Amino acid sequence: MTRTAVLICPGRGTYNKAELGYLSRYHSKKQALISAFDAMRDATGQESVSALDAADRYSVSKYTRGDVASPLIYASAIADAQSLAEDIDIVAVTGNSMGWYIALAAAGALSPQAGFEVVNTMGQLMQQHLIGGQLVYPCQSEDWQLDRRRKAELLQLVSDIAMRPSHQLSLSIDLGGMLVLAGNAEGLDAFERAVPPLQDRFPMRLANHAAFHTELQAPVAAAGRARLSQSLFGPAKKPLIDGRGQIWWPGADTVESLWRYTLNTQVVEPYDFTRAVQVAAQEFAPDLFIIAGPGTTLGGAVAQSLVQINWQGLDGKAAFKTRQAQDPVVVAMGDPAQRALVSR
Structure with missing residues (x-):
């Protein structure tokens, strides 16, 4: 069969x-x-x-x-x-x-x-x-319930950071319950400072990853x-x-x-x-x-x-x-x- x-x-x-x-x-x-x-x-x-x-x-x-x-x-x-x-x-x-x-x-x-x-x-x-970098941050609960309001807030934060002078940041990959974000050092640093750490590992920078899937x-x-x-x-x-x-x-x-x-x-x-x-x-x-x-x-x-x-x-x-x-x-x-x- x-x-x-x-x-x-x-x-x-x-x-x-x-x-x-x-x-x-x-x-x-x-x-x-x-x-x-x-x-x-x-x-x-x-x-x-x-x-x-x-x-x-x-x-x-x-x-x-x-x-x-x-x-x-x-x-x-x-x-x-x-x-x-x-x-x-x-x-x-x-x-x-x-x-x-x-x-x-x-x-x-x-x-x-x-x-x-x-x-x-x-x-x-x-x-x-090797232009820019990537990080990962969750937008769901640990039992895999997508928090749509939180996801929208995070994407708004990304947009706000990208409006700052010399800051580049945008969504790279929508990955199930995770957001993969990409940008330059200033943009990634600003996001990391703005969000609470979760599960002892997020936000997580990805080694040797560039700002994939962005205009960079x-x-x-x-x-x-x-x-x-x-x-x-x-x-x-x-x-x-x-x-x-x-x-x-x-x-x-x-x-x-x-x-x-x-x-x-x-x-x-x-x-x-x-x-x-x-x-x-x-x-x-x-x-x-x-x-x-x-x-x-x-x-x-x-x-x-x-x-x-x-x-x-x-x-x-x-x-x-x-x-x-x-x-x-x-x-x-x-x-x-x-x-x-x-x-x-």
Whole structure:
């Protein structure tokens, strides 16, 4: 019996210490794929993906760099996408932030090698420019009830800070029950001073992250368009849901518009991952939401996005955990037990 699924591709911050060795652990049979990526890195004088994955030690300063994290995450996720069980029918593909590039490859709009070129190039450009930074702050209760008034207040605070001279701050990613904010040092510092600390970790700065999905990234977007040709792109074979919640239906959009959205719009405008997940649920009604590895950190944001629309009666953290224990609806391939449910 076929199981329908929406495939969700991860963004930055998902290849951490626990993920070191992910490729060798799960994808020793994908040698041809990984070797092709290694050859592309070798050609530009970069350390190979295989060598990075096989290192003895994980270093935050190294492995959070855009030119290191991005290719590792891409290789892990695209290999996972190719390892799904035969009874899984992918009805749509989406991703979080950098995960949009992976989604393009998983949906067939980019070949695996073209997708790697896009990710590796954008990861390099982001690291070279490293404009601004990001932080994360919650807008929900600990039982996953979205506080809409508080969310509005926080976004108003962001807008107010951005009006100050030399302060730049804006929404970067709407991430389930979290707001990812991005801006320059003055803007981020002002927000941190204005909000109370929560759960002993928020507001949380993200290491080696630039001000993704804001106008600060316009130079990076322009450089990406200059280096990455439309010829890399083709028509998607599966429906894609982008960072606005818009569905790209196979055959309904031009390659030029997909290229321009990918290397302009989504680089410089906020990414609404929450909306993408909710559209996936409401428009495709899948049996499963499968999150490609590495890591498992995106599972919470997916679950929180579903709770916000009371998907199949999921009205909070407790209801979601009960459902997961009985009949999982969100499956993270970075979790060995969950991976076994959906992989070959």
